[in-house]
Amino acid sequence: MVLSVFKSGDALFDQGTDLVKRKEYAKARKNFEKTIEKGGREAVLAGIYIDIIDACLNNNSPERYARLASSLEKINEGFEFGLTEIDPSRLGTECRLLAERMSIGRMPGNNPAALEEKGNRFLDLARKYQSQIGNDTIMISEIVGIQVNTGIKEALYIQAWGYESLAAGAVMADPKKAAELLQNAYTCRKQLGEDGQNDMNLIKAYSKSVKCWICGRPSTGEGVHFLAMSSDISPFMRNSDDDILKSAPNDYNSVYVCRPCYTSISRRSDEIARDYHERAMQEMRAMEARLRAEISSVAAYSAIRR
Numbered sequence: 001m002v003l004s005v006f007k008s009g010d011a012l013f014d015q016g017t018d019l020v021k022r023k024e025y026a027k028a029r030k031n032f033e034k035t036i037e038k039g040g041r042e043a044v045l046a047g048i049y050i051d052i053i054d055a056c057l058n059n060n061s062p063e064r065y066a067r068l069a070s071s072l073e074k075i076n077e078g079f080e081f082g083l084t085e086i087d088p089s090r091l092g093t094e095c096r097l098l099a100e101r102m103s104i105g106r107m108p109g110n111n112p113a114a115l116e117e118k119g120n121r122f123l124d125l126a127r128k129y130q131s132q133i134g135n136d137t138i139m140i141s142e143i144v145g146i147q148v149n150t151g152i153k154e155a156l157y158i159q160a161w162g163y164e165s166l167a168a169g170a171v172m173a174d175p176k177k178a179a180e181l182l183q184n185a186y187t188c189r190k191q192l193g194e195d196g197q198n199d200m201n202l203i204k205a206y207s208k209s210v211k212c213w214i215c216g217r218p219s220t221g222e223g224v225h226f227l228a229m230s231s232d233i234s235p236f237m238r239n240s241d242d243d244i245l246k247s248a249p250n251d252y253n254s255v256y257v258c259r260p261c262y263t264s265i266s267r268r269s270d271e272i273a274r275d276y277h278e279r280a281m282q283e284m285r286a287m288e289a290r291l292r293a294e295i296s297s298v299a300a301y302s303a304i305r306r
């Protein structure tokens, strides 16, 4: 048997493809590196194999899919990776879309403008999945071991994220619009066979309207524009005709308060608490100083006595 150091680039490449079939990716990667070093016939394909393996070894990196997409542009002919028949142009498209999906998912920012942009980019990407992949199964997912969907199904997930992000961006200015956007997300989740409960809970919360117990103003959007504040509604109060009573959760253990009232009360009580805390700390420091003074005078006294 010839030692592997003396193998030609082509022999190393063939051995590498066998290793891929056995899913021994790290070993196979070394063979493909050596194929490139030795300038084997299949050096270009070896480079692509390395990029596919890198995507398999870290299937959560958009950069790796973008790199694989670029290297797939170097060839036109189909090839095999393990037992999978690969159409380079198709796999390249899938990699670009997947890289885009991951990059959008990682977009920073929680402010309305950023969430709106993220939502619109997701919706745009969903349209690409529908038109460019359609009913076909996404091969790259199978190769790198992530959830395998058809283009249409992937588009539904991405649409749901898109509408959810748009809703999160809209809720501060327009809770009713946010509820409508979430209705679209809910429809996508139902089509995917999910219960869509998270979306439904938010739809209910964002469409709910109450009156503030403190200022009497109407408000819409539970948890955002009004909040439940701990309270005790006595039986006498429960029987009154006042429509504001409807503005309380069924257990009568809290009242609904609009966001401006809620924040002014909590900020003021924070200030009061901080003031008490500072006064208590001052007194403790004064006491500490007094004790230190006493200790040193006792120490001085006993030094004289010694």
Ligand SMILES: [Zn+2]
Pocket (backbone or CB within 6 Å): 212, 213, 214, 215, 216, 217, 257, 258, 259, 260, 261, 262
């Ligand atoms: Zn209020």
